[in-house]
Amino acid sequence: MITTLQPIFARHQGQAGSLLPILHDIQHELGYVPEEAVPLVAQELNLSRAEVHGVITYYSHFRRTPPGKHVVQVCCAEACQANGSEALAAHAAKRAQKGDVTIEPVYCLGLCSIGPNIQIDESELHAQVTQKKFDALMDELGDAK
Numbered sequence: 001m002i003t004t005l006q007p008i009f010a011r012h013q014g015q016a017g018s019l020l021p022i023l024h025d026i027q028h029e030l031g032y033v034p035e036e037a038v039p040l041v042a043q044e045l046n047l048s049r050a051e052v053h054g055v056i057t058y059y060s061h062f063r064r065t066p067p068g069k070h071v072v073q074v075c076c077a078e079a080c081q082a083n084g085s086e087a088l089a090a091h092a093a094k095r096a097q098k099g100d101v102t103i104e105p106v107y108c109l110g111l112c113s114i115g116p117n118i119q120i121d122e123s124e125l126h127a128q129v130t131q132k133k134f135d136a137l138m139d140e141l142g143d144a145k
Helices: 002-011 019-030 037-045 049-058 078-082 085-096 131-141
Strands: 070-075 101-106 118-120 124-126
Touching (some): 002 019, 002 037, 019 037, 019 049, 070 085, 085 101, 118 131
Antiparallel strands (some): 070 118
């Protein structure tokens, strides 16, 4: 673990307020922030483990377990809720149990007038997603049947 984190620590050495950038880099590198990274980050930044853990658990962006092969973010902001995102999120969570897909709630993907919206693997945005459209998108991925 330390060999993975050393380059990240080096990139942010001497940078004020480097906890969040370090955690983002760890998640980018590993896909999540593993529990064993917490004491190493704390030691590097002269923080307590509780402070590091608190930041990781406060921000919903940080994962504490490895994600599936694909990550699907479902918008849960008010505009998408008004268009059915709660039912879509429940459907997505049920469907994801059958495949290698991680479903994550997010609060605004920026397509508020044409929701509900999802984003697949931090790149593909899809608007006006119905349960049927969601199933078709998952079928295209081939991993969430």
